[in-house]
Amino acid sequence: MNMLRLTGCRPSEIAGLKVEDLQLNTDIPYAMVRWTDDRRLKTPQSQRRVPLVGVALEGARELARIRKTGWLFPSLAPKDGQGNTNPAMSQRVNKLIRAAGIPKTEQLVAYSFRHTMIEALDHPAGRLGEAHRPLCGAG
Numbered sequence: 662m663n664m665l666r667l668t669g670c671r672p673s674e675i676a677g678l679k680v681e682d683l684q685l686n687t688d689i690p691y692a693m694v695r696w697t698d699d700r701r702l703k704t705p706q707s708q709r710r711v712p713l714v715g716v717a718l719e720g721a722r723e724l725a726r727i728r729k730t731g732w733l734f735p736s737l738a739p740k741d742g743q744g745n746t747n748p749a750m751s752q753r754v755n756k757l758i759r760a761a762g763i764p765k766t767e768q769l770v771a772y773s774f775r776h777t778m779i780e781a782l783d784h785p786a787g788r789l790g791e792a793h794r795p796l797c798g799a800g
Contacts, residue, residue, distance in 0.1 A: 667717040670694060671703065676737035680728050683721050684710075690718050700739050 677700040682693045691710040732738040
């Protein structure tokens with residue numbers, strides 16, 4: 662959940678990460694969101710390096726230590742023929758949101774984390790303008 666909350670990635674992008682996509686021993690640790698034979702992306706602009714910070718970085722390090730290789734989230738990984746449409750990640754996050762006592766609403770779903778980050782980067786205080794679009798895979 663922290664990787665989803667702190668990266669601006671789509672749920673399917675987080676679900677499709679492999680240990681091999683993590684670069685954790687660089688000056689700026691990141692996850693490589695990319696198209697592969699067993700994972701698809703929404704758009705060509707979606708391929709990118711996503712910085713990992715705070716608890717998202719801690720979680721990535723722990724998962725890499727445990728898994729060693731392969732999918733970071735095996736139960737959420739893309740299945741044959743699903744491309745980038747695996748709904749498992751969104752469904753799991755939506756259940757966690759409801760379990761936290763937040764009433765069911767169309768306004769607060771797994772994708773809300775992505776939209777919240779995009780809005781924060783758009784905020785005038787951030788002054789990023791369109792510069793954040795590649796970070797979020799929006800081209």
